[in-house]
Amino acid sequence: MTEIILGLDKPANDGSCVGRSDGRVVFCRHGLPGETVRAEVVDGGADSRFWRAEALAVTGEPAAVRVPSPCPWFGPGQCGGCSWLHAQPDAQLELKTQVLAETLERIGDVRRPVAVHTLGRTAGWRTRLSLHVDDEGRAGFHAWRSHEVVPVADCLQADPRMELADLLEQAWPAGATVRVSVSEAGRAVIVDSATGVSHRGTREHVHVVDGREFRTAADGFWQSHVDAASVLTAQVRELVPHEAGSRIVDLYAGVGLFGLALLDSHEPASVDLVEGDRSATEFAVRNADGDSRVDVIARDVRRWARDPGAADIVVLDPPRAGAGKQVVSAIARTGAHTIVYVSCDAATLARDLRWFAARGYEPDHIVGFDLFPGTAHVETVVRLRASG
Ligand SMILES: C[S@@+](CC[C@H](N)C(=O)[O-])C[C@H]1O[C@@H](n2cnc3c(N)ncnc32)[C@H](O)[C@@H]1O
Known part of the structure; x- marks a missing residue:
């Protein structure tokens, strides 16, 4: 080399x-x-x-x-999960702030000061992770941009309730993926190997966010940082205007985190939860607990975009690929005056913001949260307002 x-x-x-x-x-x-x-x-x-x-x-x-890395498996050729462990925690936030501001300007043509805030907990924060198993049955993480397995004995990101070190001592089926997650309901360990899928521990997770209970499948989506759901929910509630009788649409709704939280803090006439994963929508129905204002729409958002209907407020939290032009156009066609965009990828967010701008929506609030300390990832929440 x-x-x-x-x-x-x-x-x-x-x-x-x-x-x-x-x-x-x-x-x-x-x-x-x-x-x-x-x-x-x-x-x-x-x-x-x-x-x-x-x-x-x-x-x-x-x-x-x-600074010296607090993790012995961080370094050239080793675990690819973290990127900035060799920088002081405040410097990591500064690096992420620079990347976010530069990405928004370069791709999105958005020029404004932004800041990335810590959630305070930079170790023991991760409530879900996937281990990969090498040919000798040792579990670890992937090397950077590779499928090579780097066996490790622990991970400082892992929520202590995972008891990850114990799991990492065990022998696993070669080539398997081991998905570990924790919540108030306990730990789930799901092993996906050539012989099938096996399941240990809880089948259902329970998360209590500001007094409201959310249930998810043990292998279903939930925010990874232990404090993320409450921090993001508080931010979405703050950014959504208080207008009694508003029609709210929550796109990429998962099990209903944002839309259902808005039922408690605002007085909407309706909340539509649009989500493509069948299991997540079943949990969303349960989490809504019969509230007649909620409609769970089990549909790919791109299908929803063909006939989006009318809305006053749209909240969206897409996966890394972002929403894309067709969905951005559909959101604009709802006539919403306010959009709250929760993003885990600055580049696709910036691309989508450019398309929103072309349809008359300008950001009036942008904030970053360090939901993934030590890694290169940053979560961004943007509020857009219809101009004119
Ligand atoms: C980042 S998660 C957000 C979930 C929820 N807002 C939360 O915080 O718990 C993205 C969600 O979008 C869903 N999803 C991804 N692509 C989708 C699509 N094309 N149509 C509908 N849902 C989609 C995933 O199943 C996942 O639940």
Whole structure:
């Protein structure tokens, strides 16, 4: 493998820093802005537009915010889950803030100051994760941008209720995926292997958010950070205007977290929960507990977009791929005066904001939350208002 000396500049969306080698852009992990590093090129050849690399050593002065990683499996060639453990916690927030602001401006043409806030808990925060099992039956995590399994003995992200170290000591079927999750209902361990799917522990999770109970399937979607559901719900409630009798649509609703929370804090006439996963919609019906204002629409949002109907307020929380042009157009056709967009991917959010702008919606509030400490990911909540 090729080794290069690289001066590093700004942070990038994927948890690397941008450098240049002979005029070619290099995305380099494990370095920090301002550092010069000796790096190994791990992806890219003579014809590649850019290379990917991992810093093996800092050759000059280390960044003032550099710290020893608290995780022994973080480093070149090791676990790919975290990206910024070699930076002080405040510096991690600053790096994420820079990436978010730069992405919104470059892709979305949105120029405004943004900040990424910590939820306070940077270890033991993750309530769900997937382990991968190597050919020898050892569980671990994937290396960066790879399916190679890196066996580990623990993970500082894991909620202590997972008792992850115990699970990692066990032998598992080669090639299996082990999905572990916890909630007030206990722990679920779901093993997906060549011989089928086996299940240990609770089949259903229970999450209490600001006094309201939400149930999900043990392998269904729920926000990962232990404090995420309450922080995001509080933010959505704050951004949705208090208008008695409003018609609210919650797109990509999961088991109903945002839409149902708005029933308690606002006085909507109706809340439509649109969700494509059949099991999630069944739980959404249960979570709505017969409230006649709620309509659970078990449908792909792209199908909903063909005939979206009318709404005053739309909340959306799509997966990483974002909403896309067709769904953005449909939201605009509802005539909603306010849109609250919860996003786990700054690049697709920025793309969608550009399309919203073309349809007369401008952001008046943007805030980031560090729901995934140590990693490159950031959650962003944006409120858009119809102009004119
Ligand atoms: C990021 S989760 C948000 C769920 C919910 N807002 C919450 O916070 O618990 C995205 C949800 O969108 C659903 N989803 C993904 N693509 C979809 C699509 N094309 N149509 C409908 N639902 C979709 C997933 O099943 C998942 O429940």
